Amino acid sequence: MPQDVLIVDDSATIRQMVKKTMAIAGLDVGKIHEAANGIEALARLNDHTVAVMLVDINMPTMNGIQLLTRMKENDRLKDIPIVIVSTEGSKERIEQLESIGAFGYVRKPFQPEQLRDVLKPLLGVRDNGSTENSNTDDDLF
Amino acid sequence: MEVQKTATLTTIFSEVLANLAFMFTDEETAEPSAGDLWLETTIRYDGTTKGTLAFRCTREFSILLAANLLGIDPRDIHAESQADDAVKEFMNIVCGQFVTASYGSNDVFNLSIPKIRELPETPDFSQDDGITTSTLSADDHRVQLAHETIDDDAP
Numbered sequence: 001m002p003q004d005v006l007i008v009d010d011s012a013t014i015r016q017m018v019k020k021t022m023a024i025a026g027l028d029v030g031k032i033h034e035a036a037n038g039i040e041a042l043a044r045l046n047d048h049t050v051a052v053m054l055v056d057i058n059m060p061t062m063n064g065i066q067l068l069t070r071m072k073e074n075d076r077l078k079d080i081p082i083v084i085v086s087t088e089g090s091k092e093r094i095e096q097l098e099s100i101g102a103f104g105y106v107r108k109p110f111q112p113e114q115l116r117d118v119l120k121p122l123l124g125v126r127d128n129g130s131t132e133n134s135n136t137d138d139d140l141f
Numbered sequence: 142m143e144v145q146k147t148a149t150l151t152t153i154f155s156e157v158l159a160n161l162a163f164m165f166t167d168e169e170t171a172e173p174s175a176g177d178l179w180l181e182t183t184i185r186y187d188g189t190t191k192g193t194l195a196f197r198c199t200r201e202f203s204i205l206l207a208a209n210l211l212g213i214d215p216r217d218i219h220a221e222s223q224a225d226d227a228v229k230e231f232m233n234i235v236c237g238q239f240v241t242a243s244y245g246s247n248d249v250f251n252l253s254i255p256k257i258r259e260l261p262e263t264p265d266f267s268q269d270d271g272i273t274t275s276t277l278s279a280d281d282h283r284v285q286l287a288h289e290t291i292d293d294d295a296p
Contacts, residue, residue, distance in 0.1 A: 010230065010254070011226055011227075011230035011233075012223055012226050013207065013210055013223050013226050013227045013230050014230050015212065016211055016223075017210060019212070020211075020212060032180050050263040058233065058254065059254075060254055081150070085238025086237070087233055087234050087236065087238070087252065088237060089237055089238070089240070089241035089246050090245060090246055090248060090249045090250060091246045092243075092247070092248070092249050093249050106236075108233075108237065109157060109160050109234055109236045122257075
């Protein structure tokens, strides 16, 4: 059954591009919710259940690291897998994200297959119906 | 040093533009049209070194960029409404790639939220020195890139 996704990015353009890329990648996605920052994301999570979140780091009001940290402190939200989608290229920052519980990391600009590889274990794909997890956690960073 | 940084910036700009928007750059610069509205997008990076990137383009180019990023016709109303957002996000990506290419991936850099403003007049391309600024043509639109390193110890 297709599962819902939450995209958190202050750029409406990127949110739109991520949605299109997920469609191109053939991911089996249900409803796609959107938020422009961490505060909006937490509000969406009050009303909706999602299988995975795609989160930018550099956002106003509450950035992606603050959101991730806040969610890990919340029993209801701590198990939602969070994939960071960011321009960030620093090894130290990526290790920090991994240590505070990010599920995976995709660097902008990204190709459809990069998004598919990191989301496939969580959502499955439409083209062959496979939900087999071919990646280890380490592969996702 | 600054010459190298500007060359790096120009290369990264061209690569991101091609990969993300399927638009291509050329060193031969298209002539700007009189009456064009010009925009300047700036973003600051802050880490072991600090600096600012600026990108100047026409409103028409920003709409074209948004259309290409979104995969829609430039005449689509969404291309115009998302033009500012598209250029800001584009420069966010360029800046992220630029700091990694220039300073490596061992240091952490924080990027500012990009800002965009309308310029009161056409940029002065005669000041283009190839050191801090570089002018090129992107899909037949003249655009200008600038890089400035910020020295906090400067008087």
